[in-house]
Amino acid sequence: MIAALSATLVSLSAAAQRDDLPPVSYPILAETARDAKGFVPGGWKLEIQDTGDLDGDGLPDLAFAVHQRDPSNIVPNGPLCGDTLDTNxxxxxxxxAQRGGGYRLATQNHSLVPRRDNACAEDGFDSEGVIGGGMDVMRGTLRVRLGRFMSAGGWSMGSITYTFRWQQGALRLIGYDYTNVQRNNGEMKTLSINYVTRRVKIGAGSVGDGDVKTRWSTVPVRPLLTIDEIGDGLEFDPNGLVGSL
Known part of the structure; x- marks a missing residue:
């Protein structure tokens, strides 16, 4: 019975996933602006912003996310997980930050937070989701968090957090943290990579069980990846470690 139910959920999830997303073109944001709202292009909405010194000059820099609001990117869906799917x-x-005031655009990226293509998968960047996402500036780094939760079609849930440092003219990945919990059996796995020290911490256990087994390893010496080299933040598998958990 359980096997049949799992197969049904997987089938339903596949049906909910879209491979025919409406095409979009990404605007080039303004080069300079007085505040975050000044960078928002027409048809887009400022979703989140935070400030902090990212380049070490003592001035509060700006990190923000904008979300397109095009009705044509809200597509019909059904019968599972809602009548529509917002793919914006x-x-x-x-x-x-500039010494004279205002801000100068340093980088923009539209691949780390992927477009939604599955109505049964929560919006991973939504701070109000079951596993809340979002971004913030902390201790000179930018952290981007993506939640993972399926209302149908999968038992796993968890989060992925990327930690970036502004270095050599780009946001470069210095930390990766992954958690996963299987809702059907409580199995929990974690992965934490510090790309500065090259140390990797892998944990395995069960929810509510204090006996978590931990093992350590290292990643090879390689140049730090930029945010643009990561691609889809939900699909990225650093050094194949997620797939081997």
Whole structure:
């Protein structure tokens, strides 16, 4: 019975996933602006912003995300997980503070937070989701968090957090943290990578069980990836470690 139910859920999830998303074109944001709202292009909405010194010059830099609001990107869906699916994309951006005031755009990225293509998968960047996502600036780094939760078609839930440092003219990945819990059996796995020290911490256990087994390893010496080299933040598998958990 359980096997049959699992097969049904997987089939339903596949039906809910879309491979025919409406095409979109991504605007180039303004080069300079007085505040975050000044970078928002027409037809887009400022979704989240935070400030903090990212480039070490003592000035509070700006990190923000904009979300397109195009009705044509809200597509029909059914019969599972809602009548419509909002596939509107996002752009993450960093603007560095200028001595005379205002900000200068330093980078923008539209691949780390992927467009939604499955109505049964929660919006991973939504701070109000079951596993809340979002972004913030903390201790000179930018952290981007993606939640993972399926209302149908999968038992796993968890989060992925990317930690970036502004270095050599780009946002470069210095930390990766992954958690996963199987809702059907409580199995829990975690992965934490510090790309500065090259240390990797892998944990395995069960929810509510204090006996978590931990093992350590290292990643090879390689140049730090930029945010644009990561691609889809939900699909990225650093050094194949997620797939081997």
């Amino acid at each position: 994309p996002r752009i993450l951006a960093v603007a560095l």
